[in-house]
Amino acid sequence: MISFWNEIYSSEEYIYGKRANVYLQEKLKEISKGKVLFPAEGEGRNAVFAAKNGWEVFAFDSSSKAKEKAILLATAEDVKIDYQVKTWEEVNYTKECFDAIVLIYAHVHEDKRRAYHKKVISYLKKGGVLLLEAFEKGHQKFQSINPQVGGPKDIKMLYDLEELKKDFKNFDFKEAKVEEIELAEGENHKGRAQVIRIFAEKK
Numbered sequence: 001m002i003s004f005w006n007e008i009y010s011s012e013e014y015i016y017g018k019r020a021n022v023y024l025q026e027k028l029k030e031i032s033k034g035k036v037l038f039p040a041e042g043e044g045r046n047a048v049f050a051a052k053n054g055w056e057v058f059a060f061d062s063s064s065k066a067k068e069k070a071i072l073l074a075t076a077e078d079v080k081i082d083y084q085v086k087t088w089e090e091v092n093y094t095k096e097c098f099d100a101i102v103l104i105y106a107h108v109h110e111d112k113r114r115a116y117h118k119k120v121i122s123y124l125k126k127g128g129v130l131l132l133e134a135f136e137k138g139h140q141k142f143q144s145i146n147p148q149v150g151g152p153k154d155i156k157m158l159y160d161l162e163e164l165k166k167d168f169k170n171f172d173f174k175e176a177k178v179e180e181i182e183l184a185e186g187e188n189h190k191g192r193a194q195v196i197r198i199f200a201e202k203k
Contacts, residue, residue: 002062002087009043009065016042017186018073020049021104023133027199028053031129034099039088039120040106044070044081050102051079058098060084060091088116093123100124103132105189110156110163117167124202130171132198134159136178139194149183149191161196171200 008015024046033054038047041059043066051057051074061067064085074081084091088108101124108116121130135151137158142149152158161178176198183189 005061005063006065009063009069013187014043014045014069014073015186015188016045017184017189018043018045018048019185020046021133021185022181023197024049024102024104024131027131028055030199031100031131035097036100036102037093037098037120037123038102038104039091040103041070041083042066044073044083046102046104047081047083048073048077048079051081052077055100057081058083058093060086060088062087088119091119095122096125096128098123098125098128100129100131103130103134105134105151106132107134107152107157107159109154113159113163114167117164121168121202126202128202130168130198130200130202132164132196134164134196136161136194136196138178142192142194146191148187149193150189151193159196164196164198168198168200170203172203173198173200175199 035056036050038059041047041061047057047059067083067085070083135158137160139151178196180194183193
């Protein structure tokens with residue numbers, strides 16, 4: 001998968017655009033600024049947005065090409081982000097050190113999903129906020145109509161809301177919903193999509 005993503009991110013174009021995810025833009029306003037972690041951050045659009053809005057930003061991704069583009073974007077926007085090139089299995093942050101964790105299209109296979117989520121939320125403080133947007137299993141119908149909308153092709157990498165609620169059982173859900181939205185995030189997230197949106201506080 002590392003070589004796959006390095007190839008995907010090797011073009012000069014920002015394949016998911018340079019503008020932050022819309023849900024992130026909306027919800028970040030509701031959280032007191034602090035320290036935030038972006039797992040599977042890719043080209044940096046969301047991390048850079050948070051840094052521009054006063055957050056202390058940490059991010060990781062398995063792709064070195066993704067980091068290169070994220071640092072270029074951060075430099076262009078005159079902000080700093082701490083970005084590690086590591087898989088989720090390799091990262092090792094201090095437990096309960098982040099005020100927010102943002103999972104934007106950070107998909108993993110169902111065999112590893114629960115372990116992945118358990119690890120990343122271990123870095124979140126009690127009272128900290130989880131913000132998530134991901135493709136729901138029903139998204140496959142939109143992919144069949146418009147492949148340019150993006151998302152994993154393997155249904156075992158798409159998410160189910162009730163399964164995610166179990167992954168995050170120690171959270172108070174402010175929002176947890178399935179929505180149909182219009183994506184306009186670069187050339188690789190364009191068109192009608194079915195997503196899960198979660199905004200929750202760790203108990």
